[in-house]
Amino acid sequence: MSDFLVPIRALRHTATVLWHPGRSAGRPLRVALGSWLAAAFFSVSHAASVAPVAAENGMVVTAQHLATRIGVDVLKAGGNAVDAAVAVGYALAVVYPAAGNLGGGGFMTIQLADGRKTFLDFREKAPLAATPHMYLGPDGHVVSGLSTKSHLAVGVPGTVSGLERALAQFGTMKRAELIAPAVRLAEEGFRLEQGDVDLMRVVGDDFRRDPATAAIFLNGGQPFNVGQTLVQKDLAYTLRRISEEGARGFYQGPVGAAIVTSSQAGKGIITQADLDQYSTREMKPVECDYRGYRVVSAPPPSSGGTIVCEILNILEGYPLKDWGFRAAQAVHVQIEAMRHAYMDRNNYLGDPDFVKNPLDRLLDKGYAAQIRGVINPARAGASTDIVPGSAPHEGNNTTHYSVADQYGNAVSVTYTLNEWFGARLTAAGTGVLLNNEMDDFTAKVGLPNIYGLVQGQANAIAPGKRPLSSMSPTIVTKDGKPVMVVGTPGGSRIITAVLHTLVNVIDYGMNVQEAVDAPRFHQQWLPEPTNLERHALSPDTQRILEGMGHRFGNPQPPNQMSAILIGAPTLGGTPVGGNRFYGANDPRRNTGLALGH
Numbered sequence: 001m002s003d004f005l006v007p008i009r010a011l012r013h014t015a016t017v018l019w020h021p022g023r024s025a026g027r028p029l030r031v032a033l034g035s036w037l038a039a040a041f042f043s044v045s046h047a048a049s050v051a052p053v054a055a056e057n058g059m060v061v062t063a064q065h066l067a068t069r070i071g072v073d074v075l076k077a078g079g080n081a082v083d084a085a086v087a088v089g090y091a092l093a094v095v096y097p098a099a100g101n102l103g104g105g106g107f108m109t110i111q112l113a114d115g116r117k118t119f120l121d122f123r124e125k126a127p128l129a130a131t132p133h134m135y136l137g138p139d140g141h142v143v144s145g146l147s148t149k150s151h152l153a154v155g156v157p158g159t160v161s162g163l164e165r166a167l168a169q170f171g172t173m174k175r176a177e178l179i180a181p182a183v184r185l186a187e188e189g190f191r192l193e194q195g196d197v198d199l200m201r202v203v204g205d206d207f208r209r210d211p212a213t214a215a216i217f218l219n220g221g222q223p224f225n226v227g228q229t230l231v232q233k234d235l236a237y238t239l240r241r242i243s244e245e246g247a248r249g250f251y252q253g254p255v256g257a258a259i260v261t262s263s264q265a266g267k268g269i270i271t272q273a274d275l276d277q278y279s280t281r282e283m284k285p286v287e288c289d290y291r292g293y294r295v296v297s298a299p300p301p302s303s304g305g306t307i308v309c310e311i312l313n314i315l316e317g318y319p320l321k322d323w324g325f326r327a328a329q330a331v332h333v334q335i336e337a338m339r340h341a342y343m344d345r346n347n348y349l350g351d352p353d354f355v356k357n358p359l360d361r362l363l364d365k366g367y368a369a370q371i372r373g374v375i376n377p378a379r380a381g382a383s384t385d386i387v388p389g390s391a392p393h394e395g396n397n398t399t400h401y402s403v404a405d406q407y408g409n410a411v412s413v414t415y416t417l418n419e420w421f422g423a424r425l426t427a428a429g430t431g432v433l434l435n436n437e438m439d440d441f442t443a444k445v446g447l448p449n450i451y452g453l454v455q456g457q458a459n460a461i462a463p464g465k466r467p468l469s470s471m472s473p474t475i476v477t478k479d480g481k482p483v484m485v486v487g488t489p490g491g492s493r494i495i496t497a498v499l500h501t502l503v504n505v506i507d508y509g510m511n512v513q514e515a516v517d518a519p520r521f522h523q524q525w526l527p528e529p530t531n532l533e534r535h536a537l538s539p540d541t542q543r544i545l546e547g548m549g550h551r552f553g554n555p556q557p558p559n560q561m562s563a564i565l566i567g568a569p570t571l572g573g574t575p576v577g578g579n580r581f582y583g584a585n586d587p588r589r590n591t592g593l594a595l596g597h
């Protein structure tokens, strides 16, 4: 019977699955012809996507196929999910330099087989010399490019500290073994595929502004082409230092000194004291229950887990499944739930070392019920009416990877340079691309940042503070065991993309690939219109919603979801043969890979 779960298109796409690195790959599901015909007959309604990649012993989904393979090799060698996550983190810094990084920061949500769950915050910090108005000119206006493309845009990097902390606390393998594949890829180079080249072209002429960056990411002054090899000798040197000395090899010695020198040469403010003081924080994840599942996700300084949970709490009071996927009523309440929750996101949340985040209120089911009480079932809300103080609200480009191992551990990591290739500046001699995460702070209250987010005082700049994030590395558990690992890049759209994937799986019973593929919509309070991906709504559904007062905008740049279901291709469903792990790589971008073993 389990064969009935295999979508018909999975069979037609088997050849694609085997050779195209940008699509889900791995062991194709074996289906007998009889079952195939039965599937063709009985499961047409499940045939929206290729089949998830299935495997018996573990699964890795990342945004770059070489990094996925490195993670799977670690699992095959007996490493656990944290070991694989560390190896992937270092590998992506080489093969996915647009967002994989040593010079940025991120979050890791960990669910261990023994029931422990934890969260590592290695988000970048504002340098000690940062000031609230550092991006304003004498006229009080934000100086264009200062928070995005200058050395002042760079936050103190956290990634190496975070990966090393994860390995020391939860890993089992030797650091040198886990970094070796990344060193080799940097030293010898790797062949650029179409997806790799597409990402490098996003940056346009920006690589030319910084000689240290141009020397690596341009090929004799010209953009790289498919089939050429990207070699990063300086990055290999930095990785070797980390391999030998751990975090000290990055924050101190010649690499740390080079980061400081490059900042000072570029009129930045990062000092050795900033690097010396950086440390990863271990925190309690944010958690909520949604229709019998436990959602474990990112606490502040990410808004991700809190806002995903706030929206889920609101939606739990509506019969989404009965209304049906993309029924106008279901879309209406999802948009309104997003609108209310993003107002809270943008006004109340910040680094918990600096502001008191009202998590008790925002995660409270009673608060969600109050919000349902002000959602008009027949009319769209106006974002301009939903402001701090109104009842009941008193009071990129990134990358994600998911790993699940044979032992019962699961790891969900989102880390970032903020925009693709960060500030597009490299610390000369290190190969380390530097982030522009400082743009995630509120440069000026009421003014949109690069994601169009209009934010408040809670996220104002202060020395040593971490900027508010939307990154939402999430793990779903049932009876204390991980059943889903999920996350995505996409700045402010991370939260709604994770939300859609959870709702698609939990409410609508989709398999993990269908849930990832389904077109999405995104509402973030301001600006007012809801962004629609192509085919997210039928024309008549859209007309009904417009009749209710909804306004729609064009699609935003796509997310790249990396999702794993553990146990079966659908939540609570039937496994296919002996496979326990089902991976889905997002088809919206052409670099990633889901692979198991």
Ligand code: GLY
Binding pocket: 396, 397, 398, 416, 417, 418, 419, 437, 440, 468, 469, 470, 471, 491, 492, 494
């Ligand atoms: N830089 C994107 C985020 O942290 O949400």
